[in-house]
Amino acid sequence: MDKISFFSADYRDGRVHIGGKSYPAGTFATHLLNQFYENDTAARIGVFTTDNWQLENMLKLGYLNIPDYVKAGERMVNIFTALPWLKPFNMLGTNDERNRIQELFSEENGETINEYFSRRAKIGEMDSTQAMFHHLPKEYDKGFFDQAETLLKEVNNTLKFYDTLSDDIRNAFQKLRTFTTRVDDADRLDEEHLLPIALEVFGSVPFPVTTEYVPIKKTSKSVTTILARRLYFDSYYSFVVTDFFEGLHHGHYPRQCVICNKYFLMTSARRQQYCNGIAPYEVRGRKTTCRKYAASINRKELAAADPVVDIYNRRCSAIRTEKGRGTITETFAAMSTELAKEYKFKALQNTDYANGQYALDMSREKLYAETDKRLK
Numbered sequence: 001m002d003k004i005s006f007f008s009a010d011y012r013d014g015r016v017h018i019g020g021k022s023y024p025a026g027t028f029a030t031h032l033l034n035q036f037y038e039n040d041t042a043a044r045i046g047v048f049t050t051d052n053w054q055l056e057n058m059l060k061l062g063y064l065n066i067p068d069y070v071k072a073g074e075r076m077v078n079i080f081t082a083l084p085w086l087k088p089f090n091m092l093g094t095n096d097e098r099n100r101i102q103e104l105f106s107e108e109n110g111e112t113i114n115e116y117f118s119r120r121a122k123i124g125e126m127d128s129t130q131a132m133f134h135h136l137p138k139e140y141d142k143g144f145f146d147q148a149e150t151l152l153k154e155v156n157n158t159l160k161f162y163d164t165l166s167d168d169i170r171n172a173f174q175k176l177r178t179f180t181t182r183v184d185d186a187d188r189l190d191e192e193h194l195l196p197i198a199l200e201v202f203g204s205v206p207f208p209v210t211t212e213y214v215p216i217k218k219t220s221k222s223v224t225t226i227l228a229r230r231l232y233f234d235s236y237y238s239f240v241v242t243d244f245f246e247g248l249h250h251g252h253y254p255r256q257c258v259i260c261n262k263y264f265l266m267t268s269a270r271r272q273q274y275c276n277g278i279a280p281y282e283v284r285g286r287k288t289t290c291r292k293y294a295a296s297i298n299r300k301e302l303a304a305a306d307p308v309v310d311i312y313n314r315r316c317s318a319i320r321t322e323k324g325r326g327t328i329t330e331t332f333a334a335m336s337t338e339l340a341k342e343y344k345f346k347a348l349q350n351t352d353y354a355n356g357q358y359a360l361d362m363s364r365e366k367l368y369a370e371t372d373k374r375l376k
Helices: 029-038 041-048 052-061 065-079 094-104 107-124 128-132 141-179 189-200 236-249 289-294 306-325 331-349 351-356 357-361 364-375
Strands: 008-012 015-018 021-024 211-218 227-233 251-255 262-267 280-283 286-289
Touching: 008 211, 008 236, 015 262, 015 351, 021 029, 029 041, 029 128, 029 141, 029 251, 029 262, 041 251, 052 065, 052 141, 052 286, 065 107, 065 141, 107 141, 107 306, 141 236, 141 251, 189 236, 236 251, 236 306, 251 331, 306 331, 306 357, 306 364, 331 351, 331 357, 331 364, 351 357, 357 364
Parallel strands: none
Antiparallel strands: 008 015, 008 227, 015 021, 211 227, 251 262, 280 286
């Protein structure tokens, strides 16, 4: 078995088709940003795979303690108490996958693997004459060996997928969050200007993905079919990174709302600061969206030429230039950028500050002097 059978997605025209539904590409990367802290999914999953290294080492060395094998399956089944919180797993037949793991890590399969190791050992004990004339011992049975090797391959692939899942979640989240903090560094919010930032954050991301072309319905009501790429993923990280870059290719990118701090998926090049979700504050005793709340307190959407953003972008660009030239350290540059962002958000919230002190605080001398203080 070369892949976790239920983990696949279809891509076409900037949309991902999965679990019988269609979403803008980038939806699942955005969901991870919001979900990571809400239920601590990564930590919960990690608890159930911490002891699997011992089983993996047994299989690598060619022996097996069957009770440990069965217990590994029982622990992994517990993952499904947390996994459905994280999209797309909630729509991908997790019950079938749970049942597959229970059957895979059964005592019977453990005995099959042990028998296979025992027979392989007998082959390894052949003397030179037997080896010369390929006189295999009676323990060799091609049908049994093929069955056992297929079983071992599925076991190893399953262990690999779930053992890396917790780290995949953390790794993807940290890089996505870093990207969102740098979105406003781009001169324009389109693929051309956002891609260099994304590549700098994610680096080279080679991973094996099995691809096939399949006919799908564009919508649930469509009569005709269209051609889409079906990708099979061997890790959660490869799925999330694919979803992110597929979205970026079509101008989709995650942003963090300044009002509620939740992440939302942008599908245009506008410099939209607020989402359409419900704000954590009320206006005249009534709930309202973050965008309407921002408008109610005179924090309307920023235009591309807004002086607050313009000053911030120019200062960050200068910081990056100085870091590249080696006139400031990477640590100093990171603190300066963080401080500049702090001033920017303060200016977005306080008109008086934006019209007065903000430009002075963002000057090289003042910003670097405050950076020195914070680093001491």
